[in-house]
Amino acid sequence: MDRSLRIHIVGAGIAGLTTALALRRAGFSTVVFEQSAQLGEVGAGLTIGPNAARVLLHLGLEDALQPFVRVPRHVGVLDGISGKTQSVRDRGPAYQSEFGAPLWHIHRADLIQVLAEALAPQPADLSLGHQLAQIDQDTDRVTVSFKHGASSSCDLLIACDGLKSGVRDQLFPGDPPRYTGYAAWRGLAERSRLPDPAIYPDFAIYTGPNRFFARYAVRQRSLVNIVALAQQPDWDQESWSLKADIQQVKDAYRGWHRGIHDLLDAIPAGQCFRWALHVRDPLDQWVSGRVALLGDAAHPMTPFLGLGAAIGIEDGLIMARCLSDSESVEDALARYQSARISRANRVQSESARQGLYLLNRDPSQAADRSMMGEDPIGLYGYDAVSVAI
Numbered sequence: 079m080d081r082s083l084r085i086h087i088v089g090a091g092i093a094g095l096t097t098a099l100a101l102r103r104a105g106f107s108t109v110v111f112e113q114s115a116q117l118g119e120v121g122a123g124l125t126i127g128p129n130a131a132r133v134l135l136h137l138g139l140e141d142a143l144q145p146f147v148r149v150p151r152h153v154g155v156l157d158g159i160s161g162k163t164q165s166v167r168d169r170g171p172a173y174q175s176e177f178g179a180p181l182w183h184i185h186r187a188d189l190i191q192v193l194a195e196a197l198a199p200q201p202a203d204l205s206l207g208h209q210l211a212q213i214d215q216d217t218d219r220v221t222v223s224f225k226h227g228a229s230s231s232c233d234l235l236i237a238c239d240g241l242k243s244g245v246r247d248q249l250f251p252g253d254p255p256r257y258t259g260y261a262a263w264r265g266l267a268e269r270s271r272l273p274d275p276a277i278y279p280d281f282a283i284y285t286g287p288n289r290f291f292a293r294y295a296v297r298q299r300s301l302v303n304i305v306a307l308a309q310q311p312d313w314d315q316e317s318w319s320l321k322a323d324i325q326q327v328k329d330a331y332r333g334w335h336r337g338i339h340d341l342l343d344a345i346p347a348g349q350c351f352r353w354a355l356h357v358r359d360p361l362d363q364w365v366s367g368r369v370a371l372l373g374d375a376a377h378p379m380t381p382f383l384g385l386g387a388a389i390g391i392e393d394g395l396i397m398a399r400c401l402s403d404s405e406s407v408e409d410a411l412a413r414y415q416s417a418r419i420s421r422a423n424r425v426q427s428e429s430a431r432q433g434l435y436l437l438n439r440d441p442s443q444a445a446d447r448s449m450m451g452e453d454p455i456g457l458y459g460y461d462a463v464s465v466a467i
């Protein structure tokens with residue numbers, strides 16, 4: 079493919095930035111348009127499975143990521159009420175040797191910063207404060223118009239504008255995001271404020287009826303990331319993500335194990351956030367003409383497998399490989415869609431199934447790891463670097 083192709087990316091989240099970097103490494107230049115005035119992610123952690131770590135390593139980010147990532151040694155499933163450990167599995171070096179890449183925990187803001195800095199030598203490639211409002215295309219080009227009135231043309235538009243993707247709404251209307259009835263809280267507890275800072279296992283999942291709580295360490299173990307999911311049938315706020323009152327989370331977990339409450343008490347005021355979890359149905363098409371969906375815009379999923387960002391990272395590398403190896407935009411986009419759609423849709427449905435399992439079943443069955451987790455269902459083994467496209 080001609081490397082002078084004019085490529086626009088909308089959305090500078092994890093998927094958009096990874097795609098821009100993968101394209102840069104393949105010799106293409108891109109312009110990324112982001113609606114926010116500055117890059118950033120709210121305070122929360124992220125699991126990066128070996129399938130995504132492999133891509134980030136391939137993109138040359140090992141040294142840049144090393145100070146920020148943590149490899150958990152064990153993952154444990156605990157009863158949410160009694161705190162009793164139901165199963166513990168090795169998740170450190172064993173993962174590295176099984177999958178050829180590590181499983182990492184990282185602060186989301188650190189990952190965004192590493193990706194943005196890797197793109198930084200050409201800062202003009204990132205246009206902040208540009209909210210896409212409309213796209214128009216003919217057989218040769220796409221014109222994107224921004225809310226503030228500017229417009230720009232390109233040969234290819236990659237829409238990485240997230241779950242609420244306006245590009246998706248325009249191309250494939252009729253499937254607005256649906257509220258799942260579940261709220262997610264995320265926050266970062268200060269480890270030094272915990273009564274027992276020697277937390278074990280260092281990646282823990284607490285399960286119980288209609289609740290889920292996970293914790294793991296980030297930032298050199300100085301912070302413990304928490305993710306809490308509980309039924310909240312009435313989402314009374316219009317916004318999808320809000321600062322949350324810690325007491326509200328404590329109320330939702332009343333009767334649950336003391337260790338959970340110790341963690342909640344160690345989150346600084348104003349540092350806990352609440353999301354309304356939304357989903358959209360899987361699509362059977364991500365491409366229309368010269369526009370392609372990528373990341374959550376293409377396959378928003380519930381967070382029960384912790385793989386949403388990881389699948390977007392895979393998408394980015396596959397998109398770059400398809401463009402490199404094809405003679406035309408049409409051919410590249412057809413290859414991208416066919417390489418990715420069944421995998422992403424499968425992860426989307428596995429994630430929903432995992433949620434049913436984690437939230438609705440008797441916690442005493444949670445030790446049955448054959449029903450839980452991404453590795454037993456083969457999602458970590460995918461190699462976006464070498465898979466046939």
Ligand SMILES: Cc1cc2nc3c(=O)[nH]c(=O)nc-3n(C[C@H](O)[C@H](O)[C@H](O)COP(=O)(O)OP(=O)(O)OC[C@H]3O[C@@H](n4cnc5c(N)ncnc54)[C@H](O)[C@@H]3O)c2cc1C
Nearest residue numbers: 089091092093113125210239240373374384385386387388
């Ligand atoms: C509670 C919870 C826990 C999770 N945990 C994990 C985990 O551990 N591991 C994992 O892999 N995934 C996890 N995920 C999923 C992960 O957060 C998402 O899949 C990922 O962040 C999606 O990245 P993205 O770049 O596709 O979209 P987003 O992060 O949503 O980025 C979209 C970007 O597009 C911009 N944008 C939107 N509209 C416009 C517009 N009109 N014009 C210009 N810019 C626009 C937005 O401002 C934003 O910057 C979790 C999700 C939740 C809710």
